[in-house]
Amino acid sequence: MEEVETDTGYTTFRDGVRSCLPTVLGYLGIGFSFGIVGINSHLNLFEITLMSAIVYGGSSQFVMCGLLLANTSITGIVMTVFLVNLRHLLMSMTASPHFREESLLSNISVGSLLTDESFAVFSTTVAQEKHFSLRWMEGLNVTAYLTWIVATFLGGLVGNFISNPEQFGLDFALTAMFVGLFLTQFEWELSKNMKKSIMVVATVVVSLYILLSFVSSSLAVIISALLGCLVGGLAYDK
């Protein structure tokens, strides 16, 4: 990728940091409320910070806290975390071809830090047909990662004084971030192929709603996203 000319704003590590900034507030809100929830789930500050550093998966960490409080077995929790985070497999499959020319170690580092949000920022960049460098991607990923850990730690510090972060609306940072990320992506896809984008979104909406009655919500997300891909891919040439 080094040989290819990269676009201004997508070249250096610093550019990556800048591209991450719009999502930083979201990470702070969610990470902070996770820290509070973690402390109130009888984990200590070290444990929740370590969890954010090595699991690094927002929704799965909230699920872990809930299951810990419900006295679920370790095997049960680990299996649930696997299912909740399995969607990353699809995101990594989508993102990885863009890094084929980079070293194995760089590939592993990009994959290790891939999140819903960094994948969204990355995908919008791809949809805009911008050329980006590995350094840019690393700047994006590392900024998000560090923000997440710091936010968790800070939330953990005040966790003993606040038991319910929901009253401040902090948990809604997740939904609000998905609103912004989804609409940005949707806008680009609409401008490229309006009919197909609407078909894909309609498929996901309908199938997700139906699936939620039958399977766990993490499986429903994966299956409905695959159905969306199926419809988009089959309508390819029209």
Add this chain to the structure above:
Amino acid sequence: MISKSVLLLLIGSALVTWIPRITPFILGKMVKFPAIVTRFLQYLPLSILCALLLETVFNAKAGSLATPKWDVVIALIPTVITAVWLKDLMKTVVVGIAAMALVRLVI
């Protein structure tokens, strides 16, 4: 500082999260994915962001129809308006959090 069972839990959870994340990146170095896979995955960003967003809106219970979380639905209104109007993720998140705090204060 850390109990043995929590440490075990964290390591297990970290591994089952990490492996699916990096496997495609390792495989992608060795083989090129078939064109058909790439063709379908082209729609993954749009599909999965849509699914993730909607997932946060519903209370799901197997065996019965999903019901909307009404506080989320109400807070979504100013959030979506802000997102469409200002096209600024940070402002969208601020408005969203404020709206939700207000909704929970009232309800």
